[in-house]
Every structure is written in C-alpha cells, then in structure tokens.
Amino acid sequence: MQKTRELDSLTFVAMLRQGAVALGQDKKVINDLNVFPIPDGDTGDNMLMTLKAGCTALEGQLGTLSEIASAASSGMLLGARGNSGVILSRIFAGLAKGLKGVVEADTKTFEKAMQSAVDEAYKAVPVPVEGTIITVLREGVAGADSDADLNHYFETLLAAMQVSLDHTPELLQVLKDAGVVDSGGAGLLSIFRGMNDALNGNISEVDLPATTASAPIVELDKFTEDSTLEFGYCTEFLLRLMRSKVDLDAFDEKVIFDYLNRVGESVVAFREGSIIKVHVHTFTPGVILNEMQKYGEFLTIKIENMALQHHQSTNQNNASFKLPPKPYGIVTVASGEGLINAFREFGTDEVIAGGQTMNPSTQDFLDAFARINAQHILVFPNNKNIKMAADQAAELYKGADIHVLPSTTIGEGYYGIGSIDKDNPNAEEVIASVTEIMQSVVTGMVSTAIRDAEGDLVSVHTGDYVGYSGKQLLSDSPDRQTAAKALVERLDAASRDVMLVFYGEQVPQDEAEKLVAELQATYPNLEIMLNNGEQPVYDYIFVLC
16 A cells, blocks of 8 residues: 655645546535535536646746645635535635645644634535534534544545545434435535545546636737726736745734725735735736835736726726725626516616526635725625635725625625615715515515425425425425415515516516416505516526515
C-alpha cells in the first residue's frame, strides 16, 4: 500500500480534481437525496459547480501547498452556489487557513488544517444544525487517526465520515421521515473519497469548465478617432501583496478598499491571503495601477474601454457612470420570462436568473451589484437555499451598503419590492417596513411530486400534483386543477383581499384562465390577478396578501 508522508501542492491539485470526478459520478444520487417531494434536489449540482470553480482557478497555477489551497479557496468562494456550495467553499477556506505558510504538510499539519475547516464551516452557519454536512465533517475529523501516514489518515477519516453520514437520520427527523441521509454530507464524503483515490495514485480525467472565455466582440465603431471618453474603463486585476513592500501580517487591506472607493466606481474588492482581487470603473486606470504597486505586484490585469463592451445592457448601465449614486438599488432572483418582467416592471435593477434547482453563485450577485450605481442595494433572494450566496457576496462587496432581505418566496420578494419607499433616506426604516410587509404575505406553489411522502394533512403520491406552502404539504391530486383549488382553500384565501396567480411554462393559458374563473366564483370578494410567469418547476404560484 502506498504511504504518503508529506502532501505537496501537485498532489493536492490532483486530489481536488479527483474529488470533482467522484462528485460528478455521484451527483444524481446526491441530488435524489431529497427530503421534500418536489424537484429541489440540486445539492450535488451546487457542490460540483463550487468545487469545479476551485479547480478552474488552479489551472496554470504553480506554488506551495499554501498558495494552491488559497487559490482553490478563492475560486470556490466566487463560484459557490446554494447553501451546500457556500458551506463547501467555507470548508476549503478553513483548510486553506490551516495550511497558511505550509510548503508541504505532514499528517499532523493536515489534521490541524482539517480542524480549521471544521471551525470555518460552523462559522458559516448562523444556527448550526446537527445531522448535516457540518456534522459529517466534524465527526469525520474527530474520528480520523493522525498518528500514521496521510493514506491511513484518509482511510480513517472516510470511515468516520461514513458512520456519521449513516447516523444523520437519527439527528434530523425530516431525514428519518424521508428515509434518506443528508445530501450535503453525502456530497462531502464523495469529494473526500475522490481525494483519497488521487492520494493513492488512482487518478482519472475530468472535463472542467474552460478558464479562458471566448474573445469578446469588439464594436470598433462605438469609439472612433472623434469620440470622447464618456464611460471610462472597466479595470480588473489580481494584486499579490509583497513582503518587500508591506508587512503582510499587520497590513490592513482597508487602505486599498478606501482608496478605490474614493477614486473609482462600482468597486468589488476582497482579500484572500496575500491576493487582492479588484474590479473598478475609472477614467484613469494607470493612476490606480501605479498606486497599487505601492503594495504589491500584479498577477493579472484586464482593462476595457466600456464604450466597446458588447452587451447592450452593460452599455445602458454605463450611462450612469458619471451620475451620483441613487439612494436604493434592487436585486432579486427569479426564473421564467414572465416573472422576470414582472419584477423589472416593479423597478428592480437586476433580476438574476435562478431559483429552485438553479441557484446563482456568489459571483453572480457580485456582478449584479457592480452594475448598480446606488448607496444601498436591497437583495431579495426569494429562496432559503440562495440566501447564503447572497450573504457571502454582501460581505465581499465594497461599492455600496448591501442589505440581504429575508425573502424566502417569490411572493415575499414581489410584495417586498413593491413596498420600498425610495424617497425615505433612512435605510433601516425602509428595511423594517419591507420586512414587516413580507411577513404578511402567504405564498403557495403547485408542482409535481417526485416521490411518495406523508404530510400532516395529505398523503403525496409520485407523479401527482402537490400543493404546499413553505415545507407544509397542503394538497395532492392526480389533477392539477384540483390540487390548485385545494391549496388555495388551505391557504385561507377567503380571509385575504388580493391574490396573484403566476402560471408556469407547462400550463396552457386556457387552463389557467379557467382555474381563475372558478376561483373567482368561489371567492367573489377576492381580487384575483392572473399572470403568465413562464416559470419552471412550479405549475402555479399563488401569492396572497
């Protein structure tokens, strides 16, 4: 049996890539570990996209184990999707912290780094819930034996993780009722099994997302010899802080962030180890680059004349480059052209495409923030599994005050955005008022059941249409209209004043109109408004206020 006494950077890269291979092979099984009988099982996808972002960040990178672990962590940070992806990114951030300054790691050093990963994972969750991915990590690390070589350490780590994963249904009743183990924990175990394979020399190839984007289309007629520089330059760079220029241990990156916010616009900047990542809009990129060289040297630089940027939406946003920031900007998440247009008509600046089974990444939020010129940006995730990525982006972004609102449904986001008093300069009052209004909104959805399930009120059968609100199952029927009407009744529509109905991409218009006519006859005092949301997953979304 192979014995590895020291872990170097090349082996660690291979381990991460093989972890992605293993997770890719197990992705469907992990997605299917779904405790709720609707299509929301995307844990495997989210974790795989997060891990691939870390692997992609390593392509062409050379360095010590510490540097490689840090680079992978930075990639995962920006690529993190969904709660499981965000937690995974924090696990590897903790591992990178534990390996800081390490050229090669022996078993004891790696064990300490894994404990750092545990600590960071628990910090990432405001209210840690045992029986999840964090439990599998913690108990796996606690049960691993570090008194021998790394191969033995990983064998015992995997064994302890497996025991912990098998025990998760005993810690979470919802897992026990569904007859499954925790999906995030299963994904983590899959990754570390792949890492163990690579450690033992069993390496296979995996196709990772390309790191080099296709060449942008440059519209040269947008900036001729007679043009005036109106919009400035979109400037991005990676700056490596140098020991010869700063005291790395004592250096406060705030001095750089404050400078960028004084001289530029649309600033996105954060530090990972000794690397500063910057995105800034400026008329004088050379001045900024010269200032940055006081602190370090550049790893990459990209400067684009914004008049030449290809996408029309970007050009439209650039028009506000010279204007003072408005008080409030709005970002939300939705899928379905009709729903997206409805949010835009309500004054939403950026609608990020996503939702159930399609969780946007941290980078998606950062990109959206950078396109908004506002003092305060209000973010409506509209899904519990998206909030962590939004929170992480809010911590990273330095160009505005970011406020992530507690919207967990499309209905809460829709009414919340519609209630924003943009004339009130007190952001805290605005947020408090919006939050109070969202709490009065009830949202129900109809979708197709992907497995049998027992609820307090109904029994759900695979293939039926199931109506639910939050995690409460409220109706079930082989007939979509019957399930929808039963759901509306359970939502106590008779006590409400207004109901919005968004019908999905699988529902014919005449069917939706017939349903609304029947509901209007049943609830004559209820104002019902029908909209073609064109959303996937949900055949109907009912929003009552």
